[in-house]
Amino acid sequence: MRRSISAAMFLLCTGGVLAAADTGFAHLTGGSFRSVLKYEDVKNGTRVAPFDLQRRPVTNGDFLAFVRANPQWRRDNVARVFAEERYLQHWQGPATLGPNALPEQPVVWVSWFAANAYCKARNARLPTWSEWEFASAADETRRDARSDPAWRERILAWYSRPSNKALARAGLQAPNAWGVQDLHGLVWEWTEDYSALLVSDDNRNQGDPDKLKFCGAGALSMSDVENYAVLMRVAMLSSLNGADATANLGFRCARDSP
Amino acid sequence: MAATLLLLLGACEKKSDDRPVAATSSDTGGSAKGDLGPPQGPDVNAVLTSPPMVPPPTGRKAPARVIVQLDVIEKEMPISEGVTYTFWTFGGTVPGSFIRVRQGDTVVFHLRNMPDSKMPHNIDLHGVTGPGGGAASSFTAPGHVSRFSFKALNAGLYVYHCATAPVGMHVANGMYGLILVEPPEGLSKVDREYYVMQGDFYTVGKFREKGHQPFNMEAAIDENPTYVLFNGAEGALTGDKALPAKVGETVRLYVGNGGPNLVSSFHVIGEIFDKVWFEGGTKYNENVQTTLIPAGGAAMMEFRLEVPGSYVLVDHSIFRAFNKGALAILKADGPENRAIYSGKEVDAMYLGDRAQPSLQAVAAAAASASTGELSIEQQIAAGKELFAGTCSTCHQPEGQGLEGVFPPLAKSDFIAANPKRVPEIILHGLVGAVKVNGKDYNSNMPPMSQLTDDEVANIATFVLNSWGNPGGHVTSADAAAIRKAQPETASAGH
Numbered sequence: 001m002r003r004s005i006s007a008a009m010f011l012l013c014t015g016g017v018l019a020a021a022d023t024g025f026a027h028l029t030g031g032s033f034r035s036v037l038k039y040e041d042v043k044n045g046t047r048v049a050p051f052d053l054q055r056r057p058v059t060n061g062d063f064l065a066f067v068r069a070n071p072q073w074r075r076d077n078v079a080r081v082f083a084e085e086r087y088l089q090h091w092q093g094p095a096t097l098g099p100n101a102l103p104e105q106p107v108v109w110v111s112w113f114a115a116n117a118y119c120k121a122r123n124a125r126l127p128t129w130s131e132w133e134f135a136s137a138a139d140e141t142r143r144d145a146r147s148d149p150a151w152r153e154r155i156l157a158w159y160s161r162p163s164n165k166a167l168a169r170a171g172l173q174a175p176n177a178w179g180v181q182d183l184h185g186l187v188w189e190w191t192e193d194y195s196a197l198l199v200s201d202d203n204r205n206q207g208d209p210d211k212l213k214f215c216g217a218g219a220l221s222m223s224d225v226e227n228y229a230v231l232m233r234v235a236m237l238s239s240l241n242g243a244d245a246t247a248n249l250g251f252r253c254a255r256d257s258p
Numbered sequence: 259m260a261a262t263l264l265l266l267l268g269a270c271e272k273k274s275d276d277r278p279v280a281a282t283s284s285d286t287g288g289s290a291k292g293d294l295g296p297p298q299g300p301d302v303n304a305v306l307t308s309p310p311m312v313p314p315p316t317g318r319k320a321p322a323r324v325i326v327q328l329d330v331i332e333k334e335m336p337i338s339e340g341v342t343y344t345f346w347t348f349g350g351t352v353p354g355s356f357i358r359v360r361q362g363d364t365v366v367f368h369l370r371n372m373p374d375s376k377m378p379h380n381i382d383l384h385g386v387t388g389p390g391g392g393a394a395s396s397f398t399a400p401g402h403v404s405r406f407s408f409k410a411l412n413a414g415l416y417v418y419h420c421a422t423a424p425v426g427m428h429v430a431n432g433m434y435g436l437i438l439v440e441p442p443e444g445l446s447k448v449d450r451e452y453y454v455m456q457g458d459f460y461t462v463g464k465f466r467e468k469g470h471q472p473f474n475m476e477a478a479i480d481e482n483p484t485y486v487l488f489n490g491a492e493g494a495l496t497g498d499k500a501l502p503a504k505v506g507e508t509v510r511l512y513v514g515n516g517g518p519n520l521v522s523s524f525h526v527i528g529e530i531f532d533k534v535w536f537e538g539g540t541k542y543n544e545n546v547q548t549t550l551i552p553a554g555g556a557a558m559m560e561f562r563l564e565v566p567g568s569y570v571l572v573d574h575s576i577f578r579a580f581n582k583g584a585l586a587i588l589k590a591d592g593p594e595n596r597a598i599y600s601g602k603e604v605d606a607m608y609l610g611d612r613a614q615p616s617l618q619a620v621a622a623a624a625a626s627a628s629t630g631e632l633s634i635e636q637q638i639a640a641g642k643e644l645f646a647g648t649c650s651t652c653h654q655p656e657g658q659g660l661e662g663v664f665p666p667l668a669k670s671d672f673i674a675a676n677p678k679r680v681p682e683i684i685l686h687g688l689v690g691a692v693k694v695n696g697k698d699y700n701s702n703m704p705p706m707s708q709l710t711d712d713e714v715a716n717i718a719t720f721v722l723n724s725w726g727n728p729g730g731h732v733t734s735a736d737a738a739a740i741r742k743a744q745p746e747t748a749s750a751g752h
Contacts, residue, residue, distance in 0.1 A: 086373075086401065149476055153462065157472040160344040160431070162332040163400075164374040232377065235423040239378030239399040246400045247373055 025052040026179040027257060033134050036146075036230045048134045053127055054252040056170040056181050057189065058118060060091070061103030063110070066118050068095055073114055082113035084243045104169040106187045106250040112242040115190045119253035126192035127254035129237075133230065136183040138176040146230075155229040158185040163248040184229075187250040194237040286441070286540055289387055292411030294362030294442060297323040304365075306355035309489045310501055312451040312512060313358040315444055321362035328355060330371045330379045330398070330420075330433075337459060337485060338492040338583065340468040345490065346377065346420070346431040352490025353455035353516060354418070354435030361413040361442050366405065367392065373401035378422055380404070384554065385416035385437045393421035413441040415538030415556040417514050426518050430460055430478050432490055434516030436556055441540070448560060449507035454586060455514040456522045456551070456573060457490065458483035465582060466492075481519040486578040488571060488586040495571070495586030503563055505592025508532075510560045517553030523574040524551050524559075526588065528567070531559040548574050563590040565599045619643050620716070627712055627734065634719060634731055641720025644713050648706065657725045663701060665694040668725030677730045681718040681740050684709065711737035 032045035067073050067088075074095060075088040088109050092098025101107075110118075112126075119125050127135070139145035146152070168186060175181045183189075191197075240249070298320040305313040306328065331350045337343040348354025359365055369381050378399045382391035386408045395406035420433035436453065460478040461471035465485065477484065488495055495501060503509050515522045525548040533542040534549045538556035551557050563569075571586040572579035579585045594601065623640035626632040646655065652664040659666030667673065672694040673680060687705035691698060709717070714737040722730035 152475065153472065156427075156475060159376055160473055161376065162334075162344070162374050163376055231423050232427075236378055236399075239397055239422075244399060244402070248376060248400070 024054050024056070025255065026055050026175075027052050028131075028135055028178050028180075030134070030257075033130065033137075034144075035130060035133055037129075037133075037234070046130050048130050050257040051127070051131055051254050052257055053131065053135050053178070053180055053254045054124075055175065055179060057106035057187060057250045057252045058115075059103060059170050060097050060101045060105050060107045063088075063107040063118065064091075064095065064097055064103070066121055070117070070121060073117060078114070080243070082243060083111040084245055087111055087114065087245050089245075090247075100166075102169070104171075105167045106170045106182070108167070108187055108247055108250050109245040110190075110249070110251065111245050112190050112194060112240075115251040116192070118251075122253055124253035124255040126190055126251060128193050129191045129197060131254055132183075132189065132191045135176075135178055135180050138178055138180075140174050140176055143177045152229045155184045156232075159229070159232050167248075187248050188233065188236050188246070190249065190251040191237065192254075194240065195242065197234050197238045284541070286413065289411035292361055292413075293409060294321045297321050297364045301325055301366075303327075304357055304359065306349060306357060307453070308349065308351045308355060309353055309453045309455065310495060312356055312438075312453050316358060316360045316363075316440055317444070318360050321360065321364065323366060324359050324363045325366050325368070326357055327368045327370065328357075328381070330369065330375060332372070332375045332377065334470070336491055337461070337471070337487070338466050341461075341463075341466060342470045343459065343461065344431070344470075344472075346379065346428060346433050348381070348418070348420075348433060348435050352432035352434075352457065353453070353514060354433070356435065356453045356512070357418075357437040358440065359410050359437065360440045360444075361410055363410050363439075364407055365410055366407045367396065368403055368405050369396045369398050370403040371398040371400050375400040377428075379420050379428065379433065380422050381418055382421040383408070383416060383418040383437055385410055385412070385414070385418070385439050387411050390421065391418075397422065410439045413439050413540060415439075415512055415514070415535070415558055417516065417554050417556055419516060419554070426478055427473060427475070429516060429518040430458070430473060432457060432459075432516070434514070436512055436514045438512060445510075448510040450501075450503055450509045451512065452501050452509065452588075453512050454488050454495065454501075454571065455490075455516055456486065456488055456520075456524070456584060457516040458518065458520045459485040459487060461485070478518070483520065483582060486520060486573060486582040486584040488584060492583040497587075500568070500587035500589040503588060503590045505563050505566050505590055505595070507590075508560055508562045509588070510558060512556065512558055513551060514538075514556040515551040515553050519553060520573075520575075520578070521553055521555075522551040522584075523548050524557065525549075525572055525574040526561070527570040527572060529561050529563075529569050531561050533560045535559070563592070565595050566590050566592045620713075623716055624712060634723070637716045637719040637731075638723050641716035641718070642724075644709075644717050645720055648709070649717065652703075657721070659694075661697070662699070665692060665697075665699045667721055667727070669695070670727060671695050673722070674728050677722055677728055680721050681714050681732050681737050682743075684714050684717060685737065685741050686744060707741070711735075711741065714740075 028051055030048040030050040033048050035046045071077055076094040078087060086109055090100045090109055097103060116126055137144045137146050139151050170186065171181050173181050173185060176183065299322055302322045302324045304324050304326045307313045328348050330348060332344065332346050333350065334342050334344050345352050371379050378397060380393045380396040380398060382393040384391055386392045388408060392406055392408060396404045398404040416437050416439065418435050418437055420428035422428055434457065436455065460474040461484040462474045463471045485492065513524055531546040531549065533544055534546045535542045535558040536549055538558060549557050549559065567590060569588040569590065571588060573584040619639040620643050623632060623636045626636050653659055653667050657667035665672065672692060683703065684706050688703045691700040711734045715732045715734045718732040721727060
């Protein structure tokens with residue numbers, strides 16, 4: 001909270017100079033990070049390089065502007081190999097939002113390919129899983145709140161609600177310690193390397209993983225099995241193909257820090 | 259041991275052939291003999307039923323291709339009165355839809371995850387032969403459908419459940435149900451079949467705490483459920499939703515236990531299972547009171563109803579039944595059969611536990627009387643206890659009486675005029691009009707002849723020495739003498 005206030009003050013003081021720059025990104029310092037995934041080749045924590053992450057998920061309004069500028073990503077033009085039939089199905093038309101897709105709501109029903117293209121168009125990229133996990137470990141006051149059962153309960157409470165109600169506006173929740181909002185409690189989010197998250201289809205095979213599924217990086221398993229909250233996110237991402245779209249899956253962009 | 263038995267058998271039957279002995283006639287051969295050939299006839303759409311109903315028998319004599327379409331639905335439902343919980347379901351109910359196929363059938367399974375689901379899901383059917391029980395082949399994102407096929411090689415009653423990470427949470431949210439694989443010859447005909455499944459649930463709020471209750475991961479890991487329930491909600495099978503049956507009918511229950519943690523000591527209060535197919539397998543045991551159903555296991559049981567009434571289904575780990583909700587009712591209508599069960603025949607007072615310690619003074623007085631050391635103080639103490647038990651109902655605890663009805667004993671001019679009246683009236687009662695302390699009474703005190711001479715002496719002595727009465731001492735011998743003499747005013751009883 002304190003961070004976001006000071007950032008806002010900074011903006012006010014420096015006036016239009018920064019406003020011209022992209023102010024939608026928060027800076028995260030990175031560092032050594034204890035992932036809940038057990039990487040065989042990582043001994044003393046996962047290194048996360050400094051990076052910037054969008055403060056809010058990409059909204060319908062943002063994505064509409066992208067689609068208008070890049071008509072090949074309209075739902076009536078997109079190649080089926082890049083986006084399934086339900087891609088942007090909640091929009092009223094190929095380039096109009098309508099009542100089921102308000103401009104401030106996070107965009108959903110987007111494929112990984114479309115999300116990736118959006119970020120590239122902004123000179124950015126999708127965050128890696130490690131970056132996403134690093135950012136989402138924070139609550140409002142702590143950069144790593146994951147060991148707090150109350151924090152995990154909060155996340156799980158959202159996971160357990162079906163997505164049959166209208167989504168809230170992006171940016172309604174208090175920013176976390178990095179100044180990033182809505183990492184939990186609004187939508188699932190694509191990550192750049194989502195397809196490397198091969199939690200076994202059958203979760204109980206932990207002692208006998210199909211190592212042929214894991215190219216190069218070695219087999220993953222959970223090092224923190226009590227952290228159901230993250231485990232569920234991995235399970236969700238690992239159930240998807242790149243062209244898939246769902247009612248509750250959106251994204252945000254990241255970029256390397258200079 | 260087995261070898262010894264075989265030798266004896268051989269000797270008795272005078273057979274010396276080398277027939278394999280292990281495969282007895284009651285051995286169905288398991289999965290090795292479970293493949294009854296390729297599917298025959300047109301495809302069959304499986305009938306799925308919501309609990310507590312069970313699909314009808316397949317009625318087929320040959321293996322078929324059976325299509326099963328099961329929807330995964332995440333929804334909020336009541337778990338208790340005024341308490342809601344977000345259940346993840348197979349078919350919209352907890353437990354999930356009941357599936358019924360025949361051994362040898364090829365089951366084509368379509369798992370459809372609704373588009374508004376938050377989570378991916380899959381299904382592990384314990385009736386499947388193959389790694390993961392189908393789980394790896396049915397991992398399905400929201401808004402997607404998966405298909406896989408399996409041949410049901412083993413007859414039996416099997417649990418199915420979701421196996422997506424985190425497995426425990428998916429099961430705790432209600433993602434389980436039963437699939438019955440009928441033996442080729444089918445099951446015997448019964449009058450009624452019901453589907454009941456136990457599960458343990460973990461909420462952040464306490465038992466029956468109102469409002470929407472989220473899943474409590476810590477409680478689940480600690481295996482400390484808030485609710486233990488049949489069919490997913492407290493009261494799912496009670497009141498208007500009790501399982502109906504009639505006297506004379508045979509009922510077969512298909513009972514599963516989804517867990518995720520607790521095993522069930524399944525029992526029906528007031529019935530004995532005529533047959534239990536324990537573990538949901540092929541063999542049955544007879545005359546069983548309580549059967550253990552493991553988490554992720556099932557059992558079938560049959561019983562004939564002889565007597566009408568409400569039969570309570572419980573987990574006989576009994577605090578779960580009465581403090582966590584594991585309770586259902588099977589209600590049998592029909593004529594009474596008093597030869598089998600009489601109903602209540604006697605309801606009489608039983609004062610067995612009054613001897614200690616309230617009547618200690620009486621015991622002490624009796625002991626002293628037997629040794630000739632009885633003091634007036636002991637008599638008064640014993641008389642006080644006996645008065646409280648016998649006389650105070652009418653004459654009131656402090657002897658004050660009830661105006662116009664029961665004369666007072668306290669500071670009584672009627673007693674003072676003739677203290678000897680006290681034991682006489684106790685023994686013989688009193689009928690007719692009397693004036694006590696200036697007021698008229700006309701009632702009928704029955705004789706208390708059930709009291710022993712000691713008791714009469716002690717009560718009388720207590721009354722004479724209490725509440726401002728003149729004092730005095732009545733002995734057991736006095737009482738015995740009075741008992742023999744019938745005064746004019748004696749009551750004939752009520």
